Amino acid sequence: MESKAIRTDYTTQITALIRSNDSPKAMMQHLEDYHANDIADAIETLTETERRRFFRICAPDMLAEVFEYAEENAAGSYLGEMDIRKAADIISRLDTDTAVDVLRELDKEKRTLIIDMVDPDVRTELKLIASFDEDEIGSRMTTNCIILREGMTIKQAMNELVRQAEENDNISTLFVVDETQVFSGAIDLKDLITARSSVPLEDLIATSFPYVYASEQTADCLERLKDYSESIVPVLDDGNRLLGVITAQSIIEVVDEEMGEDYARLAGLTAEEDLNEPLGQSMRKRMPWLLVLLALGIVVSTVVGAFETVVAQLTLIMAFQSLILDMAGNVGTQSLAVTIRVLTDETLTFRQKMHLVLKETRVGMFNGLLLGVVSFVLIGLYVYLFKHKDFLFSFALSGCIGVSLLVAMLISSAVGTLIPLFFKKIKVDPAVASGPLITTVNDLVAVVIYYGLSWLLLLNVLHLA
Numbered sequence: 001m002e003s004k005a006i007r008t009d010y011t012t013q014i015t016a017l018i019r020s021n022d023s024p025k026a027m028m029q030h031l032e033d034y035h036a037n038d039i040a041d042a043i044e045t046l047t048e049t050e051r052r053r054f055f056r057i058c059a060p061d062m063l064a065e066v067f068e069y070a071e072e073n074a075a076g077s078y079l080g081e082m083d084i085r086k087a088a089d090i091i092s093r094l095d096t097d098t099a100v101d102v103l104r105e106l107d108k109e110k111r112t113l114i115i116d117m118v119d120p121d122v123r124t125e126l127k128l129i130a131s132f133d134e135d136e137i138g139s140r141m142t143t144n145c146i147i148l149r150e151g152m153t154i155k156q157a158m159n160e161l162v163r164q165a166e167e168n169d170n171i172s173t174l175f176v177v178d179e180t181q182v183f184s185g186a187i188d189l190k191d192l193i194t195a196r197s198s199v200p201l202e203d204l205i206a207t208s209f210p211y212v213y214a215s216e217q218t219a220d221c222l223e224r225l226k227d228y229s230e231s232i233v234p235v236l237d238d239g240n241r242l243l244g245v246i247t248a249q250s251i252i253e254v255v256d257e258e259m260g261e262d263y264a265r266l267a268g269l270t271a272e273e274d275l276n277e278p279l280g281q282s283m284r285k286r287m288p289w290l291l292v293l294l295a296l297g298i299v300v301s302t303v304v305g306a307f308e309t310v311v312a313q314l315t316l317i318m319a320f321q322s323l324i325l326d327m328a329g330n331v332g333t334q335s336l337a338v339t340i341r342v343l344t345d346e347t348l349t350f351r352q353k354m355h356l357v358l359k360e361t362r363v364g365m366f367n368g369l370l371l372g373v374v375s376f377v378l379i380g381l382y383v384y385l386f387k388h389k390d391f392l393f394s395f396a397l398s399g400c401i402g403v404s405l406l407v408a409m410l411i412s413s414a415v416g417t418l419i420p421l422f423f424k425k426i427k428v429d430p431a432v433a434s435g436p437l438i439t440t441v442n443d444l445v446a447v448v449i450y451y452g453l454s455w456l457l458l459l460n461v462l463h464l465a
Helices: 002-019 024-031 036-043 048-057 060-067 072-079 084-093 096-103 108-117 120-130 154-165 189-194 218-226 248-266 279-306 308-313 315-342 350-386 391-425 435-461
Strands: 146-149 173-177 183-188 232-236 242-247
Touching: 002 024, 002 036, 002 048, 024 048, 036 060, 060 084, 072 084, 072 096, 084 096, 084 108, 084 120, 096 108, 096 120, 108 120, 120 242, 146 154, 154 189, 173 189, 173 242, 183 189, 183 232, 242 248, 279 308, 279 435, 308 315, 308 435, 315 350, 315 391, 315 435, 350 391, 391 435
Parallel strands: 146 173
Antiparallel strands: 173 183, 232 242
């Protein structure tokens, strides 16, 4: 709470400063005391007229730093509010992956104008990254890195580091290529700085340094990239030539987006929503799953209707229906979450998947057994003492509830595991086996078990109506 209050205060201070009558020089001097992330937050509170004034005053270097922290769609709209030459200047100073993301938010005509105005080297880099699909790791890379050549001396490598560091700030790890740009390995900055001049550069190269290919799917690379603690990882083309790097910040952003997309699908959405999304678009995202769930809900209601005679003769069983349904749904969702997490490992064998099914089923069975026994005792006493039913009826009813819990939780665990495994088998993201779908399927199972058992045991065996 305290941290949030401090940031809000910074935003207020920056907004007041931009709206003040200070001279451009004085305003810039004051703004240098604030973090670019706080300035990006403050810009969102300004009117378009105030932003245009700020963009004219602010230096391109500072604006580029601020745009690194702004959302891509916001940064794209900001570019549309400033002079085209200044927009091109800012794009030239952004990390290439950020620049490409921001340019994608512009209309084609303005994007073409800006790209034509940037330096030829920057233009080549932008076109390279833009050539990859958004799902490919190459679309996330940046050329902001230090590249050394094989055969350099320690002194030559240090001079090259100093020269490239003027334009590239990712200097903690240096990458080595041969004369054809084929990736050879990486050198830690500390090792280069502390090396004696007589030591061959090759002795410092870590040839086992992790790397990825630009054409690989981003989602497929995530687990591999997370296994390493490197701040930057090289990105290669299919000829093993070094194209750029992907930074830890980009990896975190990708993980966050993947989690957001998976969470949206688990919630029964076809894509993530934002606060400013139009009503119709939000409805279109939610409607497909809602229609499926509506159909399944009608099936559940129809099944309940089929047991109308049971409910009419044993009205008390309705009071405990939600208990069975909720527990079945919760267990199924838990198994679904565990299964999706485990399935991120692409190396799982069929035997390991079957072990997962058996393990989740055992967990559901023993949890169901424990909760069934507890329910049998507590609900039996509750009905006997507070509902004033006879002993046989009370514990026969609680016995139905206990057995229903056991069977429903057992089946729900299996369903919550088997459905995402099935989706994975047919090459569909298992996250589409959404929580609402699993819950509704388990509701259907639980209803049949609970009312079917009540009909069989209470009415036809014990004749307790």
